[in-house]
Amino acid sequence: MADDLAPGTDRPLAGRANFLLSQLGFHTAQTFATRLAPLGIAPNHFGLLMHLERGEGSTQQQLADVLGIHRKVMVGLLDDLQHRGLVERRRHPTDRRAHAIHLTDAARALLPRARRIADQHEDEILTPLDADERGHLIAALQRLAERTGHPAGVHPGLQSSARSATR
Amino acid sequence: MADDLAPGTDRPLAGRANFLLSQLGFHTAQTFATRLAPLGIAPNHFGLLMHLERGEGSTQQQLADVLGIHRKVMVGLLDDLQHRGLVERRRHPTDRRAHAIHLTDAARALLPRARRIADQHEDEILTPLDADERGHLIAALQRLAERTGHPAGVHPGLQSSARSATR
């Protein structure tokens, strides 16, 4: 579209889609972490719990693969959740080196509350838009997200900052 | 909209606007930093240079206020840029405690290249959308960004990760 030798356009940052996405993404992650903090978990814990909900008994390695992180990080995440009483590391039925990760009843009670917080937070973020505009925005974002190479629902920044909301 | 006592909706993460924004924002910031790295600067340096372009001679404190960060962080950012030969700390004409920050010729030569990289990066991110959809998306994002409380063009995550692309 732009001439390959032309200098960049002189638009302000606030009109560039990449800046807006980065700015809004950071703000969204930050406020969501704040909303979730009273539950004693961080956004990455929430994502892990959501994954565990459909598929308990997985290995830590399997979970790490699905979320695209290193097994070492999974140790820390599960330590947090176990300390919080939300997951159990049971013996794996067939592989004695591995753990089978299961949700506790407390986690099953917590998840609906967390989902409601997520809904409220989303509604708050999208306040300026009506229902039609929200639909168009989400559809557009999904199309952009598909191109990033990350599997659906996998956050690229997951490999860090697990303990911020834990203490 | 949702009943206040209802459990949260059971949508996957990939369909929630707040998750999509956070995911895309992180990915966008990451790839933009990569595109910018060959120039020897990070995204926050780019933002600072853009601000300096319209308004040289500012004090470090003034710049920190405009960007919403602490003066100490500005010291680090300017250290990087000065080391890179892009800014000069001159004596302030009226206040001998303060520095007057000026761009160098190298910075004025670098900025068009950086802007072109930003344009290309934006185009790359928005590939799946046509011109109309891009316009609608940017307009919607701008309306959401206005509600965050951050001044236009101010990135909330600016207070960190300055040195990632410097070395």
Next chain:
DNA sequence: CCTGACTGTCGGGTACGGTAACAGTTACCA
């Protein structure tokens, strides 16, 4: 049975973020 590969975990080096404090300078105000 024995070697190689895998699982989950632990310690150590390193870099980062935020706090407190500093000298130099200005502004206020009696």
Next chain:
DNA sequence: TGGTAACTGTTACCGTACCCGACAGTCAGG
């Protein structure tokens, strides 16, 4: 005029988080 309070830019410090390799225990295949 003098003296105190506030401000600028900077440094030193400390607790924390992240990355790396290494480890015991266990499985799989020849």
